[in-house]
Amino acid sequence: MxxxxxxxxxxxxxxxxxxxxxxxxxxxxxxxxxxxxxxxxxxxxxxxxxxxxxxxxxxxxxxxxxxxxxxxxxxxxxxxxxxxxxxxxxxxxxxxxNCAGGKGNWQNDALGISGDPEVTLNWLINNENNIAKTKIKDLEVSxxxxxxxxxxxxxxxxxxxxxxxxxxxxxxxxxxxxxxxxxxxxxxxxxxxxxxxxxxxxxxxxxxxxxxxxxxxxxxxxxxxxxxxxxxxITMPRANTPAGWITFGFDEDLNKATVTALNGMVALIQELYGIEKTEAVALASVCVDLRITQIVNHMKGVHAILPHNIKISEINKNE
Known part of the structure; x- marks a missing residue:
């Protein structure tokens, strides 16, 4: 057991x-x-x-x-x-x-907030209501x-x-x-x-x-x-989530991370449905989302999502 x-x-x-x-x-x-x-x-x-x-x-x-x-x-x-x-x-x-500003990194430098005082948002978590709350000046944010x-x-x-x-x-x-x-x-x-x-x-x-x-x-x-x-x-992480199947790419270059995630997703589609690579790319173009996972961990992340609502079935050739 x-x-x-x-x-x-x-x-x-x-x-x-x-x-x-x-x-x-x-x-x-x-x-x-x-x-x-x-x-x-x-x-x-x-x-x-x-x-x-x-x-x-x-x-x-x-x-x-x-x-x-x-x-x-x-x-x-x-x-x-x-x-x-x-x-x-x-x-x-x-x-x-969570915090923002107050230190030098590529995204803070690009946004012009590296030299600004660091802002910290303190959040109260309510598991019963499934929300987190904080205050920003006179605003309450949930x-x-x-x-x-x-x-x-x-x-x-x-x-x-x-x-x-x-x-x-x-x-x-x-x-x-x-x-x-x-x-x-x-x-x-x-x-x-x-x-x-x-x-x-x-x-x-x-x-x-x-x-x-x-x-x-x-x-x-x-x-x-x-x-x-x-x-x-597999040679890279993949996941099956409520949002769909996910493949990942990590690289300092966002384009290279994108290619890794997309290659992984195309291979997964081929594996799931038994189709050719170009067919998988064509299908991915209409139903797969590419998202930026994070931009702050030195190696940027991209993930590709294939939603679960794609309906695929074999054609009955006798009909």
Whole structure:
């Protein structure tokens, strides 16, 4: 019988970078589930009384990245296979925040706000009403909650310690707002055991994540099921979400990221429907959306979405 392993955040469970040399915090079998909470991107959790609890990475990295729980070693996972991550449950905690301006990066420089005072929006999260609220001057702003994890990744095959900031072929900081509850993410496995890690709760985000943050929030509960798939041969992440099938592209050049996402989608359409590449491109042109996932993680992201409402059936030649 599959098991569910439950974890409560502690320093011993957290790390801030990727490495295929990190020791797993838990060995699980294919088909088992993991359940955990997450802290916020600032490596802490703020109680409702204002008390701030700080956490640290057990790996003592020189350069910290996102706080991630893991890695999890999945028995039977080998390079060339695929890790299926079923996102069963996501529940944001009571608060979140995001910022804009106040520092130099390419998008702030282009918008002319690098030298402006940093603005922070503090959000109150109401899971019952499914909204997050904040104030901007005399305005009260409410947005729908669309919780997802920004970081879901397996360890890369390359040696050394790797930043969590750029997404890569084995996942990581994908920051795709479509990876909501009920989604299935597929990641290439590059090392034995997969060494899966996750974190970076987002309560809501627009495509692009244009200020550099979503509503960065701790999560009260995350439940994922990890399954090794020997029948899937992929080289980039793909997902099956409520919005549709998704393929991804990551590159410093947005055009190259677009081509990667589109190539992945064309290949998926061929796989699903058994048609030629040019036929798949023609079909994609009328029903696939290309979206900018994020522009702020060094490697820009593009995702292609094939909606589930496309109706395709074989022609009955006897009629």
């Amino acid at each position: 599959p098991e569910t392993y439950k974890f409560k955040t502690s320093n011993q469970l957290l790390h801030a970078s990727y490495s295929n040399e990190y020791e797993a915090i838990q060995i699980i079998r294919s088909g088992d589930s993991i359940e955990f909470d997450t802290i916020d991107i600032g490596w802490g959790f703020t109680n409702q009384n204002g008390e701030r609890v700080r956490f640290e990475s057990r790996e003592n990295e020189k350069d910290w990245g996102h706080p991630m729980i893991g890695p999890f070693y999945v028995e039977g996972a080998k390079p060339g296979m695929t890790l299926e991550i079923r996102i069963n449950e996501l529940k944001a905690d009571w608060y979140g925040w 947005v729908p909650l669309v919780p997802f994890l920004g970081v879901l990744g397996t360890a890369p095959s390359e040696t050394g310690v790797h930043s969590t900031i750029p997404p890569r072929y084995c996942g990581g900081n994908i920051d795709c707002k479509e990876l909501v509850e009920g989604s299935i993410l597929y990641l290439p496995i590059a090392v034995e055991g997969a060494l899966f890690s996750a974190g970076d709760g987002h309560a809501a985000q627009g495509d692009g994540e244009v200020s550099g943050q979503a509503i960065e929030a701790p999560f009260e509960k995350v439940n994922l099921t990890l399954t090794v798939r020997e029948d899937l041969d």
